[in-house]
Structures are given as structure tokens and as C-alpha cells.
Amino acid sequence: MVEVSTRETYGKTLVELGKENKDIIVLDADLSPSTMTHFFAREFPDRFFDCGLEEQNMIAIAAGLAASGKTVFASTFAVFASCRCFDQLRICLSQPRLNVKIVATHSGISVGEDGTSHHAIEDLALYCSLPGFTVVVPADAIETAEAVKVAAATYGPFYIRLSRPKTPLVYPEGYHFTLGKAVTMRQGEDATVIAMGIMVARALEASDILARQGIDCRVINMPTLKPLDEEVIGRAASETGAIVVAEEHLAQGGLGSRVAQVVAREKPIPMEFVNLKDSYALSGKADELLQRYGLTAGDIEVAVKSVVKRK
Amino acid sequence: MPNHIKVPPEPASQANIFNLSIEELKEMAKKLRRHVITMTATAGSGHPGGSLSAADIITTLYFKAMHHDPQNPQWLDRDRFILSKGHAAPILYAALAESGYFPVEELATLRKLDSRLQGHTDRNLTPGVEMSAGSLGMGLSFGIGVALAAKLDHRDYRTYVLLSDGECDEGQTWEAALSAAHFKIDNLTAIVDCNRIQLTGWTRDIMNLEPLSQKWQAFGWHTIDIDGHDFNQILAAFKEAEKIKNKPPVIIARTIKGRGVSFMENNAKFHGKAPTPEEAERALKELE
Numbered sequence: 317m318v319e320v321s322t323r324e325t326y327g328k329t330l331v332e333l334g335k336e337n338k339d340i341i342v343l344d345a346d347l348s349p350s351t352m353t354h355f356f357a358r359e360f361p362d363r364f365f366d367c368g369l370e371e372q373n374m375i376a377i378a379a380g381l382a383a384s385g386k387t388v389f390a391s392t393f394a395v396f397a398s399c400r401c402f403d404q405l406r407i408c409l410s411q412p413r414l415n416v417k418i419v420a421t422h423s424g425i426s427v428g429e430d431g432t433s434h435h436a437i438e439d440l441a442l443y444c445s446l447p448g449f450t451v452v453v454p455a456d457a458i459e460t461a462e463a464v465k466v467a468a469a470t471y472g473p474f475y476i477r478l479s480r481p482k483t484p485l486v487y488p489e490g491y492h493f494t495l496g497k498a499v500t501m502r503q504g505e506d507a508t509v510i511a512m513g514i515m516v517a518r519a520l521e522a523s524d525i526l527a528r529q530g531i532d533c534r535v536i537n538m539p540t541l542k543p544l545d546e547e548v549i550g551r552a553a554s555e556t557g558a559i560v561v562a563e564e565h566l567a568q569g570g571l572g573s574r575v576a577q578v579v580a581r582e583k584p585i586p587m588e589f590v591n592l593k594d595s596y597a598l599s600g601k602a603d604e605l606l607q608r609y610g611l612t613a614g615d616i617e618v619a620v621k622s623v624v625k626r627k
Numbered sequence: 628m629p630n631h632i633k634v635p636p637e638p639a640s641q642a643n644i645f646n647l648s649i650e651e652l653k654e655m656a657k658k659l660r661r662h663v664i665t666m667t668a669t670a671g672s673g674h675p676g677g678s679l680s681a682a683d684i685i686t687t688l689y690f691k692a693m694h695h696d697p698q699n700p701q702w703l704d705r706d707r708f709i710l711s712k713g714h715a716a717p718i719l720y721a722a723l724a725e726s727g728y729f730p731v732e733e734l735a736t737l738r739k740l741d742s743r744l745q746g747h748t749d750r751n752l753t754p755g756v757e758m759s760a761g762s763l764g765m766g767l768s769f770g771i772g773v774a775l776a777a778k779l780d781h782r783d784y785r786t787y788v789l790l791s792d793g794e795c796d797e798g799q800t801w802e803a804a805l806s807a808a809h810f811k812i813d814n815l816t817a818i819v820d821c822n823r824i825q826l827t828g829w830t831r832d833i834m835n836l837e838p839l840s841q842k843w844q845a846f847g848w849h850t851i852d853i854d855g856h857d858f859n860q861i862l863a864a865f866k867e868a869e870k871i872k873n874k875p876p877v878i879i880a881r882t883i884k885g886r887g888v889s890f891m892e893n894n895a896k897f898h899g900k901a902p903t904p905e906e907a908e909r910a911l912k913e914l915e
Contacts, residue, residue: 362779372764376803377775380774381772404768408769
């Protein structure tokens, strides 16, 4: 599959949006060449503010701009965009529901060599806990461009989670993202894999492997974590009778927890979870880490076989 | 729908509709102080001490210095007042009610279920409240955002941010101080209500801030030291601040916590405790 950088796509999409809407303001915290907001900074220097290493300040400045009618994008690495400024997210954005889009790059353990301190694996739990926030994890560059445009056009606080490495394209050009709607990537009857972000390509790979073994596996991409597409989850539970959730996040508070809440209420069935267990990862190359910590197509394959046995 | 989404019409008059004399300001400040006592006593909780220390500054802003229109709280060219020390909500509510944002009778609902007057400020509930606050150290950053928006939109409104001295303990206050100077924010006036007392005691004992003016100067600010209970000094400071270009001005206002009520003055006990009915009665007599 062709691999494209989601953060580069984000940066270029911002430039497009900036041309259309002069009320779009972009903030960064001394990471613009990495978050790729530097494209916007170059094109619109008057509407770009580098807040230095002041993430807390950046979030509250964003709130002040949004309260004055601006649509604000604020970017930094996912670790800093979540853990470093959580109280500011809560008081300045969530409580007053202000129109700020936090687009964080370098999420999960696929950040790689920078190690534990830089692996954002709690961010989705934190953001999903905030009332009023919309949380989106695009699966590839095409979905990223779509999600960023939808965020700009939709009032309210958003968290969009992107990755450091390039991501395989799972969508054709022309794909249309609908906020709050899951996408059935592949039909299947024996089990369902619900995935997000970089795990979607891995889920598709796993379903290929399983198909060769006679297991007909449905694959659902869940780009919007909040609000969650509960209907598609209920349908998958009823129709396939087994669900595996795959995510590059801790077991606590991410996609797995959220899907399980719906399954428990709507249609209790066996579930398995491919995610990070209760510990931090170490330094290493992205692929080495994904393998070491159990986030590969092979891990999804094993989980599907295990959940199918429990049906 | 939250009130900040509505796009308001431009008002008929852009004039400052409040232009009280010094004597009238003194009387108004006393009235607002009486509201603070009655409101917190009725609620049975709240923060009277830091409300009373800020009373003269807020009175001057709402009844003399700021251009605002209570009939049109979302007027795009209004001067903005941001209460960073969100626990002083009662004095802000009193000023908003007396200037006409909502009925004075509503002050009696402070902190009660379904009231628009929350324990700490909520911008989506209360007409005239610019920022939801309550966790300290965020207001100056928010104000920088508002001031940057004014520059981007070529509007000449001014942003006022009131901080407490205790909140200068928060690291974010200094992040904001650094960035306001870096961005050359000169359309914002910060005011530090230096009542020298935080929740459990004197600031010098809990976390020493002095020399405070020199700290702001070192961060690139123009500082103006005043007696925060002298209306002439407060007004002169606002005027001086407006003249400063290319750097942010801060007014270090030396105040007295609990100012106006003898047994509340310089008394940390009344930081976050409402007066009892008997105490309220004594306080109101002193404020007649």
C-alpha cells in the first residue's frame, strides 16, 4: 500500500482552509516543522502564533481568540496536547464549548525512538472524558484532510489525533468523511474488527490472512471516537456475534472501553482487545515497538480466532 | 444555544454610558460591597474577601473606564473585562447587575441550583461574563487571545484582565507574562489585585511574591504601582496604561483583603467563607 504522512496532509489542508477563511488562526508550541503547521505559518504569518514551550498558555490564548470569533487550530505533540494542559482544556475549552481544534501529531508508541515520555497512550481517555469535545482519529491521509475540513466547518472543541510515521492509504481519492459515522471497510459474518488510526490498515491485513483460513471477518473503521457510532456497533454485535477492538492506546478509556460500553448495553457478546496493557513502552523503531507491544496484524488475527472460539 | 454564538447587531450608541464622578464611584463601590455581603451571606458560601479588595477597581472599570453596553453584551467593539480570579465572581455579578446586564434581584440567586450566577464565572450562563474561570492562572492567557483578535480585526477595544496576587503562584501566569511581552500586546491592561492574603494566610508566608513589580518589569512589562482603593490613582493608572505602546502594561494595585468591613479586613478567614447572618448585619451597618 502507498504510505502518506497524515501530518503533512494536515499542514497542507490548513493552508487550503486559510485561503478560504481569514478567521482561521493557527497556534503551535515550538514544533511547527514537526506538526507541519509551518506551511500555514509561511503562507499566513499574521495569522500564525508560535507560543513557544507554553502549552498551557497556548490553549487559553486559543480560547480567547475563539471567544472573539476565530476558528483556532492549535498543534503540538499528542503527549503535550493532552497531559501537559488538561486543566486548560477542561476550563477554557470544554466547559465553555469554544471553537478550538487541537490537532496533535506524534501519538501512540509509533513515535518510536523518543521513548516513554513521548508516547501518548493516555490522550484518548483524557479527551473522551471532556464533555463537549469531539474526538477524531483518522486512518490515513485522505481521511485526515477530510476530518480537518469538517472540524473547521463544525462549531465546538475538537481533538484530532495524528501519527509520526507515514500511514498506508486505506481509502481511495474522493472518500467522504461523515462526522460520527463509522465506515464498514469490509463485510464479514464470523467476527468484527473495529479499529482506528494506524490499526485500520493492520485490521485489513488481518482480515486477508483470516479469509485464507476460512474466517470471514468484518472490518470497521471508527474514526470518530466521540460521539460514537453506536448503531454500527450494535449491528456488528448482532450480526457477527464477536468483536475485536484494535487501537494504539492503553486499554483504559480508549476505543475498546467505549465500544464495550455499547456492547454491554445493546447486545452482550464475546470481545477481545488489541491494545496497550497497563504499562509504558520503551525506545525503538516504530515497527519494532508495534511488534513488541502486540499491535500487529498477527495480534489481531490471534484475537479474532480466540473470540470466535468463545461465540 | 450558548450566548457567545449569537452575532449581535451593532448598537445605536457607542458612547460610554457610564461616567460617574469620583464621589459617585465611591457610593457605587459601597453599594457593590453591600451586594457582596448580602449575596454571600444568603448563599451561605462564597469568597467575600477577594471580592471586597477588588471592589474599587471593578467599580471604576464598569462605571467610568470601560466602553460597554449592558443592553448589548456581545457588542463587538466593547471593552472586555476578564476576571481571572474567578472566585471574586460576586463583585463582578454586583457590577453587572448594577450596570444593567440583569436584574439586581437576581443577585440573591448566587450559587443556587439553576441560577445564572455560578460559584465561579461561566461565560455561557451570565450576560456580560467574558470568561469561564475558577482554576487560577488562565485569565491573562485568555486575555492575550482576546487582545490578539482585536489586532487581527483592527478593532480598538481594550482588554482588561484582573488577577489576584495569589494566582501569581501559578506558572501559567508567567507563561502569559512572557508571551504578552513577546507579542507586544499593548491593547491589554493587566491589574494585579495585591491584597497580600491567599487562602491560608499571608502571601509572604505561603509563597513569597516580592519584589512583584520588578518581576513583571523583568518579564518586559510597564508597571504602574498604585493604591487600589484610591479612585484618582486607579483612573490615572488606566489612562497611563492606554498610552504605553509596544509593550504590555500591568497595574500593581495594593489593596486590603476584605476592604470596607472592619472585621474582614486583612483576615484570611474570609477568603472563602461567607459571613454569618449576624456578621452580615454588622458588615452592612459599616457599609451604610
